[in-house]
Amino acid sequence: MAILYNEERKTITIQTANTTYQMRIAPHGFLQHTYYGKHVNGEDMSYLILNYDRACSGNPDEVYPSRNISFDTMPQEYPGYGVGDFRIRPIAVRNADGSRGADFRYVKHEITKGKYKLEGLPSSYDSKGDAETLTVTIKDHVSGLTIDLLYGIFPDEDVITRAVRIRNEGDSTAVLTRTLSMSLDIPYGKWDMIHFHGKHALERQTERESLGHLIKTVGSTRGTSSHQENPFVIIADHKADEDHGACYGMMLVYSGGFKMQAEVDQFDSLRLVMGLQDEQFGWKLEPGSVFTSPEVIMTFSDEGFTKLSHTYHWFIRHNINRGKYQFARRPILINNWEATYFDFTDEKLLAIADEAADLGIEMLVLDDGWFGDRNSDNAGLGDWYVNEDKIKCGLTSLVEQVNAKGLKFGIWIEPEMINEDSDLYRKHPGWALKMPGRRPNRTRNQLVLDMTRPEVVDYLYERVEDILGNNNIEYVKWDMNRSLSDVYSAALPTDRQGEVLHRYMLGVYDLMERITTNFPDVLVEGCSGGGARFDAGILCYSPQIWCSDDTDPIHRLNIQYGTSFGYPVSTMGAHVSASPNHQTGRSTSIHTRGVVAMSGTFGYELDPGKLSEEDKAEIREQIGIFKKYYDLIQNGLYYRLTEIKEDYFEAWQFASADKSEALLNVVVTNTQPNPTLINLKLKGLDPDAVYEMINETGKHGFESKYVSQAERVVKTTFTGETLMNAGYTLPWAFGDYPALQIYFRKIK
Numbered sequence: 148m149a150i151l152y153n154e155e156r157k158t159i160t161i162q163t164a165n166t167t168y169q170m171r172i173a174p175h176g177f178l179q180h181t182y183y184g185k186h187v188n189g190e191d192m193s194y195l196i197l198n199y200d201r202a203c204s205g206n207p208d209e210v211y212p213s214r215n216i217s218f219d220t221m222p223q224e225y226p227g228y229g230v231g232d233f234r235i236r237p238i239a240v241r242n243a244d245g246s247r248g249a250d251f252r253y254v255k256h257e258i259t260k261g262k263y264k265l266e267g268l269p270s271s272y273d274s275k276g277d278a279e280t281l282t283v284t285i286k287d288h289v290s291g292l293t294i295d296l297l298y299g300i301f302p303d304e305d306v307i308t309r310a311v312r313i314r315n316e317g318d319s320t321a322v323l324t325r326t327l328s329m330s331l332d333i334p335y336g337k338w339d340m341i342h343f344h345g346k347h348a349l350e351r352q353t354e355r356e357s358l359g360h361l362i363k364t365v366g367s368t369r370g371t372s373s374h375q376e377n378p379f380v381i382i383a384d385h386k387a388d389e390d391h392g393a394c395y396g397m398m399l400v401y402s403g404g405f406k407m408q409a410e411v412d413q414f415d416s417l418r419l420v421m422g423l424q425d426e427q428f429g430w431k432l433e434p435g436s437v438f439t440s441p442e443v444i445m446t447f448s449d450e451g452f453t454k455l456s457h458t459y460h461w462f463i464r465h466n467i468n469r470g471k472y473q474f475a476r477r478p479i480l481i482n483n484w485e486a487t488y489f490d491f492t493d494e495k496l497l498a499i500a501d502e503a504a505d506l507g508i509e510m511l512v513l514d515d516g517w518f519g520d521r522n523s524d525n526a527g528l529g530d531w532y533v534n535e536d537k538i539k540c541g542l543t544s545l546v547e548q549v550n551a552k553g554l555k556f557g558i559w560i561e562p563e564m565i566n567e568d569s570d571l572y573r574k575h576p577g578w579a580l581k582m583p584g585r586r587p588n589r590t591r592n593q594l595v596l597d598m599t600r601p602e603v604v605d606y607l608y609e610r611v612e613d614i615l616g617n618n619n620i621e622y623v624k625w626d627m628n629r630s631l632s633d634v635y636s637a638a639l640p641t642d643r644q645g646e647v648l649h650r651y652m653l654g655v656y657d658l659m660e661r662i663t664t665n666f667p668d669v670l671v672e673g674c675s676g677g678g679a680r681f682d683a684g685i686l687c688y689s690p691q692i693w694c695s696d697d698t699d700p701i702h703r704l705n706i707q708y709g710t711s712f713g714y715p716v717s718t719m720g721a722h723v724s725a726s727p728n729h730q731t732g733r734s735t736s737i738h739t740r741g742v743v744a745m746s747g748t749f750g751y752e753l754d755p756g757k758l759s760e761e762d763k764a765e766i767r768e769q770i771g772i773f774k775k776y777y778d779l780i781q782n783g784l785y786y787r788l789t790e791i792k793e794d795y796f797e798a799w800q801f802a803s804a805d806k807s808e809a810l811l812n813v814v815v816t817n818t819q820p821n822p823t824l825i826n827l828k829l830k831g832l833d834p835d836a837v838y839e840m841i842n843e844t845g846k847h848g849f850e851s852k853y854v855s856q857a858e859r860v861v862k863t864t865f866t867g868e869t870l871m872n873a874g875y876t877l878p879w880a881f882g883d884y885p886a887l888q889i890y891f892r893k894i895k
């Protein structure tokens with residue numbers, strides 16, 4: 148059993164392989180949080196909570212006249228609202244009488260086998276049959292507001308998930324104005340927060356900030372998890388690094404707006420909360436009704452970030468991703484977006500398919516522009532019927548012709564959007580989100596469909612079903628290209644408009660669920676103007692997500708680096724595009740572009756007809772290399788070997804779980820004259836084994852003509868211990884963005 152209840156001490160202890168989490172039902176029904184961290188034996192940890200009379204920290208009625216116990220200083224599992232805890236809180240509520248308060252007391256708890264599910268929301272699942280659920284019920288006895296605190300325990304994975312179900316057991320309607328999924332008090336320590344901020348075409352940049360006495364907020368109010376922040380943070384001990392130190396991860400399984408806050412209080416205790424965005428939020432909870440929050444995936448590592456990342460990588464692959472392509476080999480694709488943008492015909496696509504087949508590419512993806520009156524991004528969204536001016540042969544014939552060349556066929560859709568210049572809008576202007584009396588804000592000249600309306604979801608499902616059901620389409624790129632403004636549904640009453648943002652996401656998930664259930668063999672790649680919805684919610688439906696609209700390999704290094712803290716490379720859509728790059732104008736070799744894109748799902752996004760014969764030969768070679776190392780890259784352990792502040796080169800590595808092979812990758816981002824040599828210490832090898840080194844990808848800018856190699860001791864076999872402790876020193880790098888891949892194979 149991973150969850151243990153001690154009747155005498157009134158403690159509930161959650162044990163995973165390497166961590167312990169504990170709460171205690173204290174006198175008066177206070178649900179105290181006593182510990183979360185490195186594994187301890189399960190004794191009552193409430194000795195860590197010392198109660199003192201703290202001036203100006205009010206005391207609950209039950210303990211009067213004692214001044215020693217205060218909500219404001221007590222570590223709690225899920226603090227109340229407006230009753231004496233002045234720190235950040237997970238819940239806020241407007242009661243029917245106008246009061247704004249909720250004071251929760253323990254009612255009961257239940258331990259069950261298996262992992263809870265969340266109504267209408269994606270969440271993690273039990274893949275091995277050893278997960279358990281702890282449900283702790285707390286209640287505000289005045290209003291009747293009752294909360295089931297849900298904990299999903301994955302013992303071997305060192306993961307604890309959290310969510311809440313809020314029930315109105317009172318007899319009047321309450322309005323929830325904040326419903327976060329979790330609160331966590333960490334009473335001691337000095338902490339940093341690592342978060343992943345960005346913008347369109349430069350997502351998930353890594354920032355580490357020390358947590359002081361200000362409340363820090365990471366979040367999105369955009370209706371998407373967003374380019375600007377990711378719903379994942381690491382709380383790290385000041386001294387923690389890749390291999391050492393305590394750190395906590397919090398990842399929200401949700402694709403809409405979110406809020407994560409961290410507060411260091413007056414006594415230097417840290418409180419963390421995470422869940423739905425509360426701006427523009429108000430959920431009317433009638434008597435008997437239930438509100439369910441999205442899930443947070445938590446883990447703790449006492450061995451730094453690498454271990455924490457490995458936990459998330461494993462968990463996303465085994466307990467979030469699902470369906471045929473969870474582990475199956477994904478096809479190497481070519482996408483026509485950067486090859487043609489909107490300017491294509493069936494003939495042009497078939498010419499790309501011919502060239503792609505010749506290079507060894509396995510799937511053609513037809514991107515935006517194939518439907519309705521879509522010749523630019525100003526029209527056509529919503530009209531999911533093939534544009535026969537461009538695809539003269541029709542979609543079915545095009546798919547058949549591409550298949551006949553030995554390629555699978557994939558297609559782009561952006562179901563949640565509508566252009567005013569579309570037949571759908573002309574017929575149903577009320578299906579777009581708009582506020583009464585206001586002209587709606589536009590991004591890319593498009594409006595957002597009201598996904599709270601079941602008839603909208605039904606229409607979209609019917610269109611997608613028609614397209615996928617009548618054609619041999621094996622992949623869908625599901626795009627979503629704007630933030631939500633003018634959030635108002637003509638279908639909901641005035642007092643439910645605060646529910647629109649969350650109901651929108653419930654509609655999106657409903658559509659995703661129906662499509663992935665009824666077309667289980669279709670590989671869905673998530674996308675949102677690049678990576679604005681790179682989150683664990685989307686990953687429940689799509690095992691891969693387009694990482695960014697920036698395909699410049701040098702920027703991609705940082706984007707993929709930041710992404711790697713929470714998400715495995717098997718989720719990162721990455722393509723080799725043209726040089727000079729379309730977003731930055733930077734020129735890089737096809738080799739360097741290949742090395743970077745290979746640390747992702749790997750594909751191409753260029754016109755192969757415009758490539759030189761040398762580049763084509765290189766592409767054939769890199770496809771061979773990618774296929775050869777596919778398992779190592781996609782299933783191996785990923786190690787970051789450099790820190791983001793490094794401005795000279797970036798290096799990362801894969802090692803197989805059995806330590807029999809490793810692949811080292813390096814890109815020099817700022818070549819130096821007379822350079823400092825690059826020495827890299829490998830990770831994850833067997834110290835006693837002997838490894839043979841194979842540099843399969845050639846020199847590519849290393850071993851330049853300016854360097855004599857005559858005096859060099861050439862060594863090609865090493866023990867694991869040598870590679871990990873002394874490292875490997877790369878030859879002198881020269882030229883623009885040289886890149887290297889070195890393979891190590893255990894020979895004894």
Ligand code: DGJ
Nearest residue numbers: 484514515674676677696
């Ligand atoms: C944004 C995506 O990120 C691109 O890859 C491309 O699909 C365009 N949308 C098409 O409109």
